[in-house]
Amino acid sequence: MALTDYVSEACTALQQEAGSxxxxxxxxxxxxxxxxHIDPSYTEAMVNMVKELGPYIVIMPGVALAHARPENNVMKNSIGVATxxxxxxxxxxxxxxxxxxxxIAARSDEEHLKLFRALAKFIAEEENVERLKQARAFSEISF
Incomplete structure (x- = not known):
């Protein structure tokens, strides 16, 4: 599966601001x-993972992979992207x-690994990460 199977323009927000x-x-x-694609309880679970385990989701300079264990709160395998x-x-x-x-939202552990693999290929290319960081429109990103 390619990253394009999981990422959509509707699930992307570029050049945002966040206080924390x-x-x-x-x-x-x-x-x-x-x-x-997910229930609000999944977002809460992602936040709680960081509160409990620390900033382990920041896997490389400038990039964080937020995720949680699926507990019937993921309806569709998908990836939301915010810059x-x-x-x-x-x-x-x-x-x-x-x-x-x-x-990263997956309905099962096996599907979770598929999403991580697809995302890993994308972020392994430094130019992809840099292009994402600078993008002002979804069309500027080559997922």
Whole structure:
């Protein structure tokens, strides 16, 4: 599966502002909620994961992968993408500030891995991450 199978323009918000990492994660999750892909409880679970385990979701400079365990609160496998023009601090000294938050929602552990694999291919290319960071329109990003 390619990333284009999981990301849509409706689930993307570019050049946003957030006052905290929590606001950034909620914004990314909210994109999926509005499309009916997840229940609000999944967004809460993503926030709680960071509160409990720390900023482990910031996996490389400028990029956070927000996710949670599916508990019948994911209706469609999808990825919400939010970028932040000023960056957001998650408390990860090596990789802050975060400019892109991906909210990853999968219905099962197996499907979760498929989404992560598709996303890993995309973020492994530095130019993709840079293009995403600078994008002002969905058409400027090559998922």
């Amino acid at each position: 990492w929590e606001e950034a994660v909620r914004l990314a999750g909210g994109l999926l909620e509005r499309q009916g 932040f023009r000023g960056g957001v601090s998650f408390g990860n000294e090596s990789n802050d500030p975060v400019y892109a938050v991906f909210a």
